[in-house]
Amino acid sequence: MIEYKFEPENYRSAAYEQGKMIGACEYTIQEGKWYIMHTVVDPAYQGKGIARQLVMDVVEHAEKKGIDVVPICSYAVKILK
Numbered sequence: 001m002i003e004y005k006f007e008p009e010n011y012r013s014a015a016y017e018q019g020k021m022i023g024a025c026e027y028t029i030q031e032g033k034w035y036i037m038h039t040v041v042d043p044a045y046q047g048k049g050i051a052r053q054l055v056m057d058v059v060e061h062a063e064k065k066g067i068d069v070v071p072i073c074s075y076a077v078k079i080l081k
Contacts, residue, residue, distance in 0.1 A: 002045075004053060006061050013057035015041070015050050025054035025076070033068045034058065036076040051075055 003016045015023040023041035027034045036058060041050045055076050062069045071077045 002048075002050065004057055006057055008061070013054045013061075015045075015054060017045075023050045023054055025051070025058050027058055027069075033070050034062045035070045035072050037072050039073050039075045052079055055079055 001017070002022070004013065005016065006013050011028060012024045012026045014021050014025075022045045023039075025036060025039040027036045029035075036055065039051050039055055041054075055071075056079075059069050059080070069080070071080045
């Protein structure tokens with residue numbers, strides 16, 4: 001079973017299976033905004049919606065805090081249009 005964790009101390013949302021990280025959506029904070037810089041999923045797990053869930057997890061946490069999100073990585077740009 002895939003477990004999703006929001007890890008603000010590491011500036012990311014990550015997906016784990018059996019304790020192994022299989023994907024992450026990383027962001028930076030600049031001028032009070034969260035910039036999504038990179039989203040990656042292990043090739044063995046692609047096509048399962050993991051990357052979308054990771055991006056949306058970052059967006060949801062930002063929205064709860066009233067913070068704007070700026071997608072930089074091409075995947076985040078594509079799904080947040």
